[in-house]
Amino acid sequence: MDHWLLSWFPCPAFNVTSSSFGTGTWRTEAVFSEASLMRVPSDIPLVGAATVSVNPCTAYRLLSDYETLRPGDSVIQNASNSGVGQAVIQIAASLGITTINIVRDREELPSLVRRLQDLGADHVITEDQLRKPEMKDLFKKCPRPRLAFNCVGGKNTTEMLRHLDYGGSMVTYGGMAKQPVTIPVSALIFKNVKLCGFWITQWKKERAHTDREEITKMIRDLCDLIRRGRLVPPPSTQRPLEDFSRALQDSQTPFLSRKQILIM
Ligand SMILES: NC(=O)c1ccc[n+]([C@@H]2O[C@H](COP(=O)([O-])OP(=O)(O)OC[C@H]3O[C@@H](n4cnc5c(N)ncnc54)[C@H](OP(=O)(O)O)[C@@H]3O)[C@@H](O)[C@H]2O)c1
Missing domain, CATH: 3.40.50.720 (NAD(P)-binding Rossmann-like Domain)
Structure with missing residues (x-):
């Protein structure tokens, strides 16, 4: 089964993000229009799929949009x-x-x-x-x-x-x-x-309804890199949602260099 990327806000429970703002980030169930969903291939690791929509997208845009690099x-x-x-x-x-x-x-x-x-x-x-x-x-x-x-x-x-x-x-x-x-x-x-x-949020917001092709291309390129092992997520610690306070504490510890992923 494919993963679905619900456009923008990370929603760890589903590995998805939501296209409309203020719909609630933390949720176990949601109803969205098909147009606000984006398919993520099922042959990439779940953590890669869950974390593709913010940091890798930001890096992709930084490298693509400001200078022509060769x-x-x-x-x-x-x-x-x-x-x-x-x-x-x-x-x-x-x-x-x-x-x-x-x-x-x-x-x-x-x-x-x-x-x-x-x-x-x-x-x-x-x-x-x-x-x-x-x-x-x-x-x-x-x-x-x-x-x-x-x-x-x-x-x-x-x-x-x-x-x-x-x-x-x-x-x-x-x-x-x-x-x-x-x-x-x-x-x-x-x-x-x-x-x-x-700001990636603004970049996506401005294109959500007008330039889906650019967003789709970016996600496709990033998923291709993940599939080929050329884009791996940072080291992470996966914790059950109940341990959120420990996760928050660790996320603010300098020099720890580990992402905290909450599992619902
Ligand atoms: N504008 C956007 O679209 C966009 C998108 C994504 C993320 N962000 C922002 O980018 C930042 C990084 O996000 P992330 O998820 O990549 O973070 P992250 O993985 O948690 O890494 C935080 C980084 O900041 C460094 N750092 C912390 N305090 C520092 C200080 N006083 N001086 C120098 N370096 C310091 C850490 O270095 P050490 O290992 O040395 O502690 C680490 O390299 C956050 O502010 C986030 O909100 C913005």
């Missing part, structure tokens, strides 16, 4: 071990695009670096390394990035922006550090960088 081009991102970041690494690798991935330093850094490299990350650097003059050496090995994906904010983002190519774009989709993004005036004047934000 194999060999590079992108830079922070919070690279996040769910979105891991999807960016894998989708970019499948397109031959080089990724420069910033993570926070930690005790288990070598194992995190290995894990991201196993997903296809080309370069993994810490926030501290990002500020070092040795960054110049990196750009002898790969071109300066045309695109930067910002999930953090604060100093980290300003430093990341410095490495963008002339005329490149930085897309902000998260603000994990809860600090504003500060842009050096010189980046705007002399490097002509473009800044914008992205």
